[in-house]
Amino acid sequence: MLTEDHFTLSEGAEHNNPRFLACKYCRALSLCEFSSGEGRQSKNDRKIIKRHRKIRRGEFPYRAGDPFHSICVICSGAVKTYALNRDGSVQITGFHISGELMGLNAVNTKQHTCDAVALENTYICEILYSHLQELCDESFIARRLIFRILGDQIAHDQMVLMPLIGAKSATQKLAAYLLSLSQRFERRGLSTDEFRLSMSRGDLGNYLGLAKETVSRLFSRFVDEGLITLKARHIRINDRKRLTLMATKAPSV
Amino acid sequence: MLTEDHFTLSEGAEHNNPRFLACKYCRALSLCEFSSGEGRQSKNDRKIIKRHRKIRRGEFPYRAGDPFHSICVICSGAVKTYALNRDGSVQITGFHISGELMGLNAVNTKQHTCDAVALENTYICEILYSHLQELCDESFIARRLIFRILGDQIAHDQMVLMPLIGAKSATQKLAAYLLSLSQRFERRGLSTDEFRLSMSRGDLGNYLGLAKETVSRLFSRFVDEGLITLKARHIRINDRKRLTLMATKAPSV
DNA sequence: GCCATAAATTGATTTTTGTCAACATGTTTT
DNA sequence: AAAACATGTTGACAAAAATCAATTTATGGC
Incomplete structure (x- = not known):
């Protein structure tokens, strides 16, 4: 199911060919680089990624209240996330496009606070967070990767959100x-x-x-x-x- | 300079006594808990915190363009951060109060993008980020701590900022x-x-x-x-x- | 404690944005 | 391909917020 080349980075990939939805083509570079510095895959690596869930337009990658277990990577498509106010009104909290991550705001609480719904047919991969965390105990690459994922998210939020508020x-x-x-x-x-x-x-x-x-x-x-x-x-x-x-x-x- | 009790957590501390500005009283719990699970301090620990820089009202903890080397913890006081637009106008990007962290949006770029200025007389501690990262190679506690710091920041940004935009x-x-x-x-x-x-x-x-x-x-x-x-x-x-x-x-x- | 200066409040007016409504354009389904 | 539905556009008007301006209230320095 999971083969080595899922993890390697390929620059000249053909994005429009629907056969190539594998991660090395999905441009989520932070994640695709994973393991590229460590030669072959370890047994642990095989368990941490769940690949290419197809989510049709209008379906939900996750719902508010769901336990957080994985970081979602959007391979192709687009997703919106939203929260429901008490009065029933919705507040859209973000749009997420191909190559981006979703749901990171739940890494510490371990519970999703937003619904996520596909705006078009979408493929996502899921990085099992607890396994990735465990992997950090043995792998330098995994440690740096997770810092980079979290740090990028913080920078992204600041850059995108601040100008909108002000x-x-x-x-x-x-x-x-x-x-x-x-x-x-x-x-x-x-x-x-x-x-x-x-x-x-x-x-x-x-x-x-x-x-x-x-x-x-x-x-x-x-x-x-x-x-x-x-x-x-x-x-x-x-x-x-x-x-x-x-x-x-x-x-x- | 750095003694063991700087790291231990004390619940019943007297906050209003100006003598107690040490971290165990500053309520930045994520950081104060650091090492509490690992017994005595290692040599590395001693190097990673720079304590109680006093910053007077109007002075700058850091400026845009400065290299990022440490996470700033506000022990007491308050700080605002802002960016300058091309036309000279300022955009305030956040207010940071006692017990909170600043400057995390620069962890990956390694360069500050905002000015930070004290709104009142303020004490800050600085966690040297590269040293903390290195410490992660040997310490489980340090690993979990840094995940928690970054994860909390992401959740905080989402929770505080999103309702303001919408x-x-x-x-x-x-x-x-x-x-x-x-x-x-x-x-x-x-x-x-x-x-x-x-x-x-x-x-x-x-x-x-x-x-x-x-x-x-x-x-x-x-x-x-x-x-x-x-x-x-x-x-x-x-x-x-x-x-x-x-x-x-x-x-x- | 007083003075000079900065910050905050309040009013009058203009500009911007929201709301309601009619109509046009796209999209999905059959 | 047509119908049914959802989405998008535009106009007229009402509501909200910005601006300009005058006055009051705080604050920091001496």
């Missing part, structure tokens, strides 16, 4: 989030300037604290001003410079 | 932030209902993406409605239930 206008929020999304796609080796928004305008609005109509209007304005091209959920960034300006500065007029 | 009104933002502050004080063994806001209304507004006048008006409204009592920067939460309601639900009228 944004003084809806324009700033949306521009900042589009740019951070763009960066995230780039980091996974995908196009920086052209990508698919897998979430609805409503979801995006919920996440950013904006009405869906406001999101829609802002998109229209960005298109009018030539900043982006938009066709349904496919977006292209045409003027990154000016978009960056909008993300930090107050609205022009 | 908040649909200024009221929600401020109520949510006051409650999260309250929780943070509680976790450090301080009063949940009564505490000092070490930051100005302007700082709070900058952080939350609100005008300082809006923050001020909301405070006044909360006082009028009996939710809180406010005297300068000293706040008391009188009606936690209703405040929690405001944090999740849309404004009442």
Whole structure:
């Protein structure tokens, strides 16, 4: 089931071929590098990864209240996570794209606090966290890997989330989030300037604290001003410079 | 300089006595527990903590661009962190109170991306991160400790930051932030209902993406409605239930 | 304790954003 | 391919928040 080459890193992989959903192609580099420095696989390694669970659009990788046992890696597809407020309203807590991790906020509590639902058909791998932790007792590589995973998550949260909290206008929020999304796609080796928004305008609005109509209007304005091209959920960034300006500065007029 | 009892955990400590600024009294439990399970101190332990740097109001624990070498623990006092935008405007990225950690977002990049400045006279301890990492090669306790530190930070970021991003009104933002502050004080063994806001209304507004006048008006409204009592920067939460309601639900009228 | 300065409050007004509603465009199912 | 449904766009208006400005209240330095 698990063969050695699942762990090795391959730069020139063909991403669009659906046969290649194995981790060495999924661009979750932090994890793919795992073991690459240690030669052959140990017995422990074989147990720590559960591969390629297929999750159809609308299905749940995990639910709030589930025990946390593994770090989820998204091989392909996209997932949103959300929490339910007492009054029944939902608060979307994040969008997770191909190559990213989910559910790390539960590593210490050992219990998921959010629901995760697939926005499109998605493949995930699961790294069994307790096994990875155990592996740390013997493997230097495993230790460094887990530090890197956790540290990256902290840096990611700070970088992505802070500008959104402090944004003084809806324009700033949306521009900042589009740019951070763009960066995230780039980091996974995908196009920086052209990508698919897998979430609805409503979801995006919920996440950013904006009405869906406001999101829609802002998109229209960005298109009018030539900043982006938009066709349904496919977006292209045409003027990154000016978009960056909008993300930090107050609205022009 | 570093004695064994710096590491041991003492529950009934006297917090208000200024003589007791040692870690066993500073309530950064994650760190104070360190070594408590391993008997006496090893030689390595002695090198990893730099203790009780005094930082006066307005001074900088670290600056953006500084190399990251240690995790900062706030023993007493309060610190804000902020980033400078290109246009010269500042974005406050967080407030850090007694017992909390700062600067963890730089663990992987090894370079600080924010300035940190003391809001009042503050004592910090520094855990030398590279030494702590090395210690992980030999110490089980150190391994678990570092996982817990990083994991707690991730959970903290998610819990505190997400409701602020998704908040649909200024009221929600401020109520949510006051409650999260309250929780943070509680976790450090301080009063949940009564505490000092070490930051100005302007700082709070900058952080939350609100005008300082809006923050001020909301405070006044909360006082009028009996939710809180406010005297300068000293706040008391009188009606936690209703405040929690405001944090999740849309404004009442 | 007093003074100078910084911070906070409050009011009037403008700008931004949310809400409600109608209509258009996409997507999924059959 | 058409129908049914979900999603997205746009306009008119109401509500919320920002800005500008004047005044009051705290704070730090002496």
